[in-house]
Amino acid sequence: MAAAGSAVGLGNIWRFPTETGMNGGAAFILIYVLFMILFGAPIMLTEFTIGRYGQKDVADSFERMSGGRKGWRLMGLMPVVAGLLVLSYYAVVCGWTLYYAYVAGIDGFAGKTPEQYVSDFQQFAASPTEPLIWILLIMIITCGIISLGVRKGIERGAKILMPLLFVCIIVLVCFSVSLPNAERGLKFLFYPDFSKINGSTALSALGQAFFSLSVGIGCLCTYACYFRKDVNLFKDSLAVAFIDTLVALMAGLIIFPAVYSVPGLTPDAGPSLVFITLPNVFQHVFGGASVFAYAFSLLFYVLLVIAAITSSISMLEMVVAYFHEEYGWSRPAVAVAVSIFCMLLAAGCSLSFGVWADKTVFGLGMFDLFDFIVAKLLMPVGSFVMCIFLGWVVDEKTVRMEVTNGGKIQTVLYPVWRFIIRYFAPIGIILIFINEIGW
Numbered sequence: 372m373a374a375a376g377s378a379v380g381l382g383n384i385w386r387f388p389t390e391t392g393m394n395g396g397a398a399f400i401l402i403y404v405l406f407m408i409l410f411g412a413p414i415m416l417t418e419f420t421i422g423r424y425g426q427k428d429v430a431d432s433f434e435r436m437s438g439g440r441k442g443w444r445l446m447g448l449m450p451v452v453a454g455l456l457v458l459s460y461y462a463v464v465c466g467w468t469l470y471y472a473y474v475a476g477i478d479g480f481a482g483k484t485p486e487q488y489v490s491d492f493q494q495f496a497a498s499p500t501e502p503l504i505w506i507l508l509i510m511i512i513t514c515g516i517i518s519l520g521v522r523k524g525i526e527r528g529a530k531i532l533m534p535l536l537f538v539c540i541i542v543l544v545c546f547s548v549s550l551p552n553a554e555r556g557l558k559f560l561f562y563p564d565f566s567k568i569n570g571s572t573a574l575s576a577l578g579q580a581f582f583s584l585s586v587g588i589g590c591l592c593t594y595a596c597y598f599r600k601d602v603n604l605f606k607d608s609l610a611v612a613f614i615d616t617l618v619a620l621m622a623g624l625i626i627f628p629a630v631y632s633v634p635g636l637t638p639d640a641g642p643s644l645v646f647i648t649l650p651n652v653f654q655h656v657f658g659g660a661s662v663f664a665y666a667f668s669l670l671f672y673v674l675l676v677i678a679a680i681t682s683s684i685s686m687l688e689m690v691v692a693y694f695h696e697e698y699g700w701s702r703p704a705v706a707v708a709v710s711i712f713c714m715l716l717a718a719g720c721s722l723s724f725g726v727w728a729d730k731t732v733f734g735l736g737m738f739d740l741f742d743f744i745v746a747k748l749l750m751p752v753g754s755f756v757m758c759i760f761l762g763w764v765v766d767e768k769t770v771r772m773e774v775t776n777g778g779k780i781q782t783v784l785y786p787v788w789r790f791i792i793r794y795f796a797p798i799g800i801i802l803i804f805i806n807e808i809g810w
Contacts, residue, residue, distance in 0.1 A: 380682030381464055382583040384675055385645050387619040388626045390579050392638035395567030396559040396627075400620070402568065402576040407616050410799055411580040413791040415591055416608040416774070417757050422595025423604065424773045428696035429589045429689075432596060436765050443764075446756065447693060450589030453749050454689035455709070457588070458513075459716035460741040461686060465679035466505035466721070467646060470495065472672035473505075478665050480650045492646045497725035506717050513683045514710040517691055518703040532677050539674040540621045546667055547628045550656055556628030559638060560620075574806040577799060582746055583615055585685070587754030593689045604774055605784055618678075625671065632656050645675070687713070716741075751804040755797055762793035 391399050425432020430447020437443040474480060483491070495501060519527070547553065581587060591611075598607075626644065630636050633655045636648060653668040687709060694705045719727065723736035732740050761770055767789075772778065774785060 380585075380678045381461070381468070381675065382579075382585070382682075383615060383619040384622040384678050385464070387579060387583060388623055388638075389644055390575055391560075391623055392627070392644060394572045394575055395564060396638070397561050397563035398565050398568050399572055399576055400560065400623070401563055402573050403579055403619075404616060406577045406580040406799075407584075407612055409791065410577065410796055411584045411586065411615075412608050412612040413788050414581075414586045414754050414758065414796060415584055415612060416604055416788060417761050417792055418586060418589070418591040419595040419598070419604045419608055420761060420770065420773050421757065422592035423598045423600070423602070424769075426596050428596065428693045429592050430693065430697065432592060433760070436769065437760070438766075443760070446589070446760075447697075449749065449753050450593055450689035451693050453588035453745055453753070454590075454686050455713060455716065456741045456749075457745050458683060458686040458690075458713045460720045460738050461679075461683060462506050462509055462713065462717040463502065463720045463738060465509040465676075465683055466502050466717075467496070468672060468675040468679050469509055470502070470505045471646060471650075472669070472676050475665070475669040475672045480654055480668055481664065483650075483654070485651050488647050488650050496721075497728075499722060499726050502721045503718055506721060507714060509679070509683060510710050510714050510717070512680060513687050514706050516680075516684055517687050517706045520702060532681050536618075536674060536677045536681070539670055539677065540618065540625070543625045543667070543670055543674065544621055546663075547625045550628055550632040552632045553628035555631040556626075556638075557624075559627050559631065560623050571806070574803060577803050578746075578806070581750050581754065581803065583619060584612065585682070587750040587752070587757065588689070588745065589753065590685050590689050592757075593692050594685065596692075601776060603776070603780055605780065605782055605788075629653070629656060747804075751800050755800045755804075758792040758796045758800070762789070762797075 387403075391403075421432050421436055422429070425435045427435075428447060429450050430444045433443040433446040434441065480488075548557065585591065595604075598604075626649065627638050629652045630638050630644075630648065633652050636652065638644075649671065650668065653664050653671070656664070656667075687706065690709045691702060691705045694700050694709075695702050720738040720741060723730070723738045728736060730736070735743060770789075771785065774788075775781070
């Protein structure tokens with residue numbers, strides 16, 4: 372559940388509906404699910420295999436599996452760099468979700484015009500101080516859970532947060548599909564229009580599959596080092612990929628029927644869908660200041676907060692695990708130190724929406740720069756390197772023995788997976804990389 376919590380986050384509930392809405396709905400979803408099967412789950416299994424073999428941080432795992440080649444320890448820097456960058460800008464969006472949960476809790480959406488929802492979000496995001504309060508709260512929660520350790524912190528947190536997340540999702544889906552004109556949203560989600568598919572749509576679906584599962588940056592590799600040796604890695608990889616896809620589809624079932632229930636709104640609103648469009652939807656559908664509008668909006672943003680925290684935990688754990696394992700430093704001390712550093716970076720990312728909006732690198736503000744480095748560089752490059760490492764560098768017998776638990780697991784999937792990581796996945800990753808950097 373902790374690994375699933377790492378994969379399930381704002382990428383499912385915020386980014387997936389955004390990408391689906393902007394890429395035509397059901398046709399995009401079909402390609403996305405196909406790529407989860409062909410790329411997402413196999414690369415996740417690759418990370419799981421490396422992490423469990425090493426039973427320590429990512430650097431040690433790569434060195435051990437390579438037969439002691441010191442050069443592969445450099446891969447241990449991947450989760451450190453990625454964790455610091457991801458958590459720094461991810462915490463900004465997490466802070467927004469916590470703020471919106473607070474606004475929903477005090478019934479702050481009631482009685483506002485569509486224009487006010489736009490101006491409210493813009494003013495809040497551009498404020499030099501207000502978002503920092505909510506970012507700090509998110510960092511304190513995340514740091515507290517990590518400081519408690521793997522079993523008392525991460526594992527216990529996952530056992531509470533993941534079931535709670537699914538309860539929130541199921542309740543919201545039941546609400547949403549019962550709304551007027553909900554069938555239009557269901558048609559958008561499940562009746563594909565293949566004329567809307569092009570090369571860009573396919574590559575966007577492939578990129579979303581990677582982003583959603585958080586593959587390629589060492590996050591899942593870090594969690595896998597805590598797996599027992601009798602764990603069936605095939606089943607766990609498929610289970611996490613299934614849960615991740617299910618949550619994304621259920622997020623679509625929450626959002627699109629609700630959007631189509633309001634005349635004049637369209638599903639292609641982009642990133643503003645969650646923070647500008649949906650508050651308007653909740654109030655319009657349920658008649659403004661009503662108990663249903665209050666309950667629906669509050670539950671939705673609580674769901675976002677839970678998803679945000681389960682992923683922020685994994686981001687911080689990547690960095691903490693490295694320094695804790697490599698240097699023997701106290702876990703709570705490392706967690707606090709890294710959290711403070713990330714908080715400072717997050718403050719810069721937040722200010723890039725306001726007073727630092729004119730401070731750019733290659734035309735990108737600090738928030739967008741960090742997102743570009745992680746999503747468009749580190750993720751595809753990291754995934755490519757892991758496939759090459761396990762497919763071509765590590766002895767095939769070592770790989771087979773680890774994946775099959777010493778030959779105890781007999782499955783026809785092994786040769787299929789082996790072919791994918793050696794040939795199919797690397798080619799697909801190169802295509803993503805070329806598309807993402809705009810070549």
